[in-house]
Amino acid sequence: MSEPVRIGDATLYLGDCLEILPTLGKAGAVITDPPYSSGGAFRADRAGSTAKKYMGSYGRPAAVDIDVVGDSRDANGWAFWATLWLTQCYRMLEDGGPCVIFSDWRQLPNATNVLQAAGFVWRGVGVWAKPGYRPMAGRFAHQAEYFPWGTKGATPWDYTKECLPGVFDHAAPGKEREHQTEKPVQLMADLLKVTAPDATTVDPFMGGGTTGVAAVQMGRKFIGIEIEPRNFDIACRRIEQAYAQRPLFAAEPPKPHEQLGLESA
Numbered sequence: 001m002s003e004p005v006r007i008g009d010a011t012l013y014l015g016d017c018l019e020i021l022p023t024l025g026k027a028g029a030v031i032t033d034p035p036y037s038s039g040g041a042f043r044a045d046r047a048g049s050t051a052k053k054y055m056g057s058y059g060r061p062a063a064v065d066i067d068v069v070g071d072s073r074d075a076n077g078w079a080f081w082a083t084l085w086l087t088q089c090y091r092m093l094e095d096g097g098p099c100v101i102f103s104d105w106r107q108l109p110n111a112t113n114v115l116q117a118a119g120f121v122w123r124g125v126g127v128w129a130k131p132g133y134r135p136m137a138g139r140f141a142h143q144a145e146y147f148p149w150g151t152k153g154a155t156p157w158d159y160t161k162e163c164l165p166g167v168f169d170h171a172a173p174g175k176e177r178e179h180q181t182e183k184p185v186q187l188m189a190d191l192l193k194v195t196a197p198d199a200t201t202v203d204p205f206m207g208g209g210t211t212g213v214a215a216v217q218m219g220r221k222f223i224g225i226e227i228e229p230r231n232f233d234i235a236c237r238r239i240e241q242a243y244a245q246r247p248l249f250a251a252e253p254p255k256p257h258e259q260l261g262l263e264s265a
């Protein structure tokens with residue numbers, strides 16, 4: 001395993017999460033967007049290029065030519081494999097820590113099952129709604145993706161915390177996207193609100209690093225893993241840029257007396 005890249009509070013690993021997760025110590029949260037392995041109705045098109053499965057067939061050119069690794073498992077194969085890495089996430093998480101995994105409509109029943117198979121208490125299914133996305137004549141549009149989530153055991157109620165919505169409206173990244181299945185940074189920032197401010201969030205399938213970008217912008221600690229070297233380089237660059245611009249996104253601007261270098265009263 002190669003040495004991780006460290007950018008501020010972000011630690012980024014190039015490799016297979018099944019090999020890297022067992023080497024990690026405790027973490028506060030998992031938020032991740034694994035290969036869904038769900039595009040394509042039949043064996044032949046399921047094994048085809050993800051650019052075609054997820055983008056090309058809808059008349060949009062693939063934004064990038066780096067296919068999503070590991071996206072051709074059938075439903076059972078995906079479930080066995082997902083249980084392996086989720087079990088590692090469970091081991092690694094601190095008690096009560098949240099685990100959030102993205103899914104599409106086809107893989108959703110399996111995704112809620114594997115979360116529980118790994119040991120998590122299933123807490124619900126959030127929705128990422130993409131307004132106007134993928135209209136289909138005479139049918140309901142596939143305009144949402146889902147994020148089943150759970151916790152490692154019990155989580156006591158804390159009534160001082162913000163109430164979070166369960167549905168998030170965000171347009172999918174457009175021409176600027178650098179990963180075929182890139183998530184909006186704001187969506188990942190919304191999801192990070194379920195984690196404690198001092199928690200380290202792990203994304204075992206970081207792709208182009210969107211969870212990491214959001215974490216860095218929010219001043220959160222992050223560990224990302226990506227198997228595809230070109231995606232890994234994209235993630236490193238995006239997270240580095242986010243880190244360089246971090247003062248612009250500081251959640252709380254310094255108080256006037258701090259700016260002047262004065263002691264507070």
Ligand SMILES: C[S@@+](CC[C@H](N)C(=O)[O-])C[C@H]1O[C@@H](n2cnc3c(N)ncnc32)[C@H](O)[C@@H]1O
Nearest residue numbers: 016017033069070179182183205207208210227
């Ligand atoms: C759905 S994409 C994540 C996209 C990401 N959310 C973003 O916004 O850029 C899943 C990523 O997992 C990576 N991947 C697939 N199998 C992996 C494995 N075993 N370990 C680590 N990464 C893996 C793929 O290369 C792909 O980039």
